[in-house]
Amino acid sequence: MSESAEHHGRCLCGAVRVTVTGALGNISACHCDMCKRWSGSIFMGIEVDRGRVKISGPVKTYQSSPFAARGWCELCGSALWFGDTEGRHGDVLELAPGLFDNAGGARLTREVYADRCPEGYALAGDHQRVSRAEYEAENKFVEDAG
Template structure:
């Protein structure tokens, strides 16, 4: 449901009103059993939900051709251990390379994650930050294929910018097809 902005009021477009605990409906942080905080997220239509046992600290960005084609821009990823993530809903996936797969909501097409199925990062999943309100406080810690960043946008900050040559030298399992 869409909500219209009242004159002079805050923008409420595409945001459900807060529930009686002050949280936005369907997103954000919610207390879990035992006093632990969990982070809840969802795709655009809500058919896929994601729950994290803790907030991710790191956000990475990739400008390789494959990531840009999949995301439509720079691909951002919140790295989490696979065992810290619970996913429910209608998910489709595609083995985009010899070492990784990408997933999206079967209903609305929202990008969900990139997961390495081979190589040194098998136990890690990179979730799309748009699934969560405000990227749950993670900070940008690296930008890969930075030399392939299209003209017209640059990511601000004092994070490492890794070139294609340097990344592929350090990750020999990555195909040159990117």
């Protein structure tokens, strides 16, 4: 994969187009309660600097916490991205791998809230697994509603 490559992705209906200039980052998966509800199960994101991402089409956003937002296609509902809106990760978007054929060739390297994965499924492989306590010691997080 060349550093100068462009990666083209799209939502289910095709109204939203995503172009990334340069290499895609790694995939991280999240089992926090917000990602579970928003994605329907596990949210995965490919980390890319915002400045290298162009998105066109009917994108809606939801400010899911005081420091982070999520984007989706208004027409078909496809999840597009998650991203912090401030702080040290504010320049990064986590793009949904499914926007790209073969997930853009990106690999899963990190699973956060790994100890919060429901009992009924699991992600195989020897990627890094970060517990809720480990994650929350170093990152902003949202308290459980309940």
